[in-house]
Amino acid sequence: MALYAVVPAAGVGKRMKADRPKQYLQVNGQSILEHTLTRLLCFPMFEKIMIAVNHDDPFFHNMPVSKDVRILNCDGGKERVDSVLNGLNALVQQGADVSDWVMVHDVARPCISLNDIQRLYDARNEHGAIIGAPVRDTMKRTDAQGNIIETVEREQLWHALTPQLAPLGVLKKAIEFSLQNNLPVTDEASALEHVGLKPIMIAGLASNIKVTHPDDLAMITQFLTNES
Numbered sequence: 001m002a003l004y005a006v007v008p009a010a011g012v013g014k015r016m017k018a019d020r021p022k023q024y025l026q027v028n029g030q031s032i033l034e035h036t037l038t039r040l041l042c043f044p045m046f047e048k049i050m051i052a053v054n055h056d057d058p059f060f061h062n063m064p065v066s067k068d069v070r071i072l073n074c075d076g077g078k079e080r081v082d083s084v085l086n087g088l089n090a091l092v093q094q095g096a097d098v099s100d101w102v103m104v105h106d107v108a109r110p111c112i113s114l115n116d117i118q119r120l121y122d123a124r125n126e127h128g129a130i131i132g133a134p135v136r137d138t139m140k141r142t143d144a145q146g147n148i149i150e151t152v153e154r155e156q157l158w159h160a161l162t163p164q165l166a167p168l169g170v171l172k173k174a175i176e177f178s179l180q181n182n183l184p185v186t187d188e189a190s191a192l193e194h195v196g197l198k199p200i201m202i203a204g205l206a207s208n209i210k211v212t213h214p215d216d217l218a219m220i221t222q223f224l225t226n227e228s
């Protein structure tokens with residue numbers, strides 16, 4: 001069975017408060033999107049990489065990486081889950097089979113390691129598998145005013161990261177079911193859980209952070225500089 005990637009990249013990056021969507025901010029002379037796609041392209045097993053971009057995206061199609069033979073693109077959607085579903089449907093339209101494997105990876109996670117991708121692929125199963133990082137700190141829940149309400153048990157508590165893997169048809173049906181039933185889907189595993197599946201957690205590098213807030217830029221610059 002073939003392996004495909006879907007890269008949700010149609011967000012606007014509100015929390016980054018930048019002059020452009022965060023995936024187009026530059027780090028070491030390249031946009032975050034280029035860092036991420038270049039890294040995914042280094043994993044030879046990806047048959048095709050389907051990136052979901054905003055319909056009016058003024059940047060993507062002018063980038064050399066958009067011309068790579070393995071890079072396909074489709075329109076993103078209102079929410080991340082809609083962009084992912086659009087990507088899955090676009091892959092099927094391009095000839096992917098529902099029995100093929102798909103990994104979904106945020107464009108905003110440029111520090112993904114090829115080793116983590118390989119380990120996720122090696123863990124492939126019908127329930128799905130995701131890359132995560134175990135929580136390291138004591139976790140607190142607060143009220144809206146920041147008053148600590150409780151300490152959250154952190155045993156077996158993880159940060160869900162990406163990529164997240166599943167059989168393409170299984171994930172597509174799980175997302176469609178979740179949307180039809182108004183169930184919350186913030187990652188692929190939550191959709192799989194909604195249909196009773198139990199994806200496996202694979203411990204990955206904590207450096208695989210999602211660029212979300214302005215202070216994340218310094219961190220990924222450090223990670224990407226140290227790797228090069």
Ligand SMILES: Nc1ccn([C@@H]2O[C@H](COP(=O)(O)OP(=O)(O)OP(=O)(O)O)[C@@H](O)[C@H]2O)c(=O)n1
Nearest residue numbers: 008009010011012013014015078079080083107
């Ligand atoms: N409608 C959307 C919303 C998000 N994403 C993508 O989903 C990933 C994770 O989402 P997030 O970090 O929340 O990105 P944004 O939605 O851009 O950030 P914000 O919530 O701060 O606006 C990102 O790669 C983003 O581009 C997407 O493809 N389509």
Ligand SMILES: C[C@](O)(CO)[C@H](O)COP(=O)(O)O
Nearest residue numbers: 080106160161162186187210
């Ligand atoms: C999918 C994800 O990266 C898992 O941690 C995360 O949920 C995406 O960010 P969002 O802000 O929830 O869209």
